[in-house]
Amino acid sequence: MLLVEDDDRMAQALATALARRGHTVRRVIRAAEALRHAREAEFVLLDLGLPDLDGLDLLRKLRTVCALPLIVVTARSEERDVLQALRAGADDYVVKPFRMAELIARIDTVRRRTGSAPEPGGGERQVRTGDVAIDPAARTVTVDGSPVRLTRREFDVLALLAEQPGDVRSREEILDRIWGDAFLASSRSLDVHVAGIRAKTGRPALVRTIRGYGYQLGALDGP
Template sequence: MPDGVGMRVLLVEDDDRLADALTTALAGRGHRVERVVRADDGLRLKDRCDFVLLDLGLPDMDGLDMLRRLRRVSAVPVIVITARTEERAVLRGLRAGADDYLIKPFRIMELLARMDAVARRSVPPPGRPPAPADPAAAAPEIVQAGDVRIDLRAREITVAGAPVTLTRREFDVLALLAREPGVVRSREEILDAVWGDAFLAASRSLDVHIAGIRAKTGRPGLVRTLRGTGYRLGVED
């Protein structure tokens, strides 16, 4: 949203003086700024912003680690702002998924210009069809996986014709996989979609729910684990 159109900017910066100056300058351009000091707070608020300004020297986590985790689940534009001047640090930031990189100290007007440029690049080119507002809307209502029948609309599942009762979250996990049976979903994607937190500290909860799906259906292969990648819907051999 370039050229003066206000954005929701998430500022992840532990320097109070710089944060105050940036907040004032960005507000003057019509942007709404939410400032946090810690990386974990930034990850938690990732869905409430249109743009991220990210310092790398954070108290709880290196900013590059936060950026890598953010990029697993979000394409939100990110400009890294840091005192690290080494070329290797700059390259690491860009390879980790930053859209641009500014070395402190920098001029506010340069930051604003770069934000506009990054925002313009983030707008889909003319002629590209927009993504559907709800990807699930195009999914089939009934999915068959071997003798397992999953009714996504009615939220019902049967195995060999017999009904099986899953908890709400167990069904939500299974439904996410069933909507696109051939697609592998990462742990972060599933946690983000079902729990609303891609970086849930107690992510073992996902393992428990998948174990519940396998046990209650009696079909261990219904949810396939791809080591180091994620999960997809499976069909019993």
């Protein structure tokens, strides 16, 4: 577990709680150290208030070099910061002060979700709609043959919709399957990730909104 936290008291409390759960914790203070040790970690807890670089900028840099499960843990509670972090690839966002049990539960949820993701070659079929190809096994998306880079959670949402392309998935089901909590306040986060899928693929109709209920994979015209 890589803990990027410059507050000594918070770092000590987190390290102690995580150690009791069996995690080996490496605590770093600076963004440069986080980038140096990221590839050695299995999970990242990231504070946004760092002495050498804004945490959101570090998050963007981390996402260019690795796809580690990552939760932002910060005192910043503005919606703008939450949305920017989610768009940059954070798997979850926890605002200080928080209950340690809640953070541990969120870590466990993200670990279960990312740990159960299919590995390349897992045999799941590729799904196509129009010129968009979704490969759940390889965790790739292409549009007109060109790869599109989605965040981990954006891909998870799209892959869930592609499991049964004709089915409509309720918001509660998506939140339960992807976030691990159907009643999470991250309902807004789901909308952010859907918007990210539409924007990055350049296919707004790829995810169809079923008003008052949920989402469905859009049936796009052929290439």
